[in-house]
Amino acid sequence: MDSPAFEDVGSENTLPGIGEGEIIVIRSTRRKKNISAYRQGGRIVVSIPARMSKADERAMVPEMVAKIRAQEAAITMSEEALAIRIEELLSELAPEICLRPASVLWRGMRERWGSCTGVDRTIRISDRLKGAPDYALDYVLFHEAIHLEYFDHGPQFKELLARFAKAELASAYLDGYEAAETALAAPEALKKLLAKGEKTPL
Numbered sequence: 001m002d003s004p005a006f007e008d009v010g011s012e013n014t015l016p017g018i019g020e021g022e023i024i025v026i027r028s029t030r031r032k033k034n035i036s037a038y039r040q041g042g043r044i045v046v047s048i049p050a051r052m053s054k055a056d057e058r059a060m061v062p063e064m065v066a067k068i069r070a071q072e073a074a075i076t077m078s079e080e081a082l083a084i085r086i087e088e089l090l091s092e093l094a095p096e097i098c099l100r101p102a103s104v105l106w107r108g109m110r111e112r113w114g115s116c117t118g119v120d121r122t123i124r125i126s127d128r129l130k131g132a133p134d135y136a137l138d139y140v141l142f143h144e145a146i147h148l149e150y151f152d153h154g155p156q157f158k159e160l161l162a163r164f165a166k167a168e169l170a171s172a173y174l175d176g177y178e179a180a181e182t183a184l185a186a187p188e189a190l191k192k193l194l195a196k197g198e199k200t201p202l
Contacts, residue, residue: 022043023046023061024044025047025057025061026047026048027048028048028050029050031047031048031049035049035060035064037067044064079103079104079106082106083103085138085141086101086123089141089142093160093163094145094163097148097149097160099149100148101116101122103120104122104123106125106127107125109127109128113128116144118151121148123141123148125140125141133173135169135170135173136170138164139174140174142161143161
C-alpha cells in the first residue's frame with residue numbers, strides 16, 4: 001500500500017525550493033522509476049517510487065514542485081489582468097457601481113476565496129483560484145467587487161450577485177474544491193501514525 005507523507009511546508013527545515021503551501025509526498029510501491037506531481041485541492045502531491053533514497057527525494061521533489069508552479073504561472077492571470085476583468089464585470093453586470101478597486105492581489109488564503117477592504121479598496125483573491133475555470137474566478141471577482149459598494153450580504157448585494165449567470169455553477173465548483181481539500185486532509189489519528197512510522201520529513 002502506498003504511504004503518504006504529510007507536511008506543512010513553511011519552516012526553515014523544508015526541502016530546498018519549497019517555501020509555501022503544503023506538499024504531500026507519496027511513496028508508491030507501484031512506481032519503479034517515474035515521478036509524478038499534480039495539484040489536488042490546495043496542495044501539490046508528488047508521487048515517488050517507494051525505494052527512492054532520501055537524498056534523491058530531496059533533490060527531485062523541489063524540481064517537480066517547481067514544474068507544477070511554473071505551469072500554473074503560465075496560465076494564471078496577472079494582478080493587472082484581474083483588475084481589468086473586474087472593470088469588465090462591473091461595466092457589464094453592475095454599471096451603477098462606480099467604485100473600483102485600488103489594487104487586486106493574489107494571496108495565499110485557505111479559509112476564504114476572496115476579501116475586500118473598503119478603507120483602501122483592496123481586493124485579495126485566493127491563490128487556490130489560479131487555474132480555476134473562468135466562471136469560478138469571475139464569480140469571486142464579481143462578488144468581491146460588489147463589496148466595494150455593499151459591505152454586507154444584504155438584499156442589495158444579493159440582487160447584484162444574482163446577475164452573474166453562472167453563479168450556481170461557480171458555487172458548485174467552489175464547494176466541490178473545498179470538499180476535495182477536506183477529504184485530502186489527513187485525520188489527526190493518521191498524522192500521529194505517520195509521525196511514528198513512515199512519515200517523510202520535508
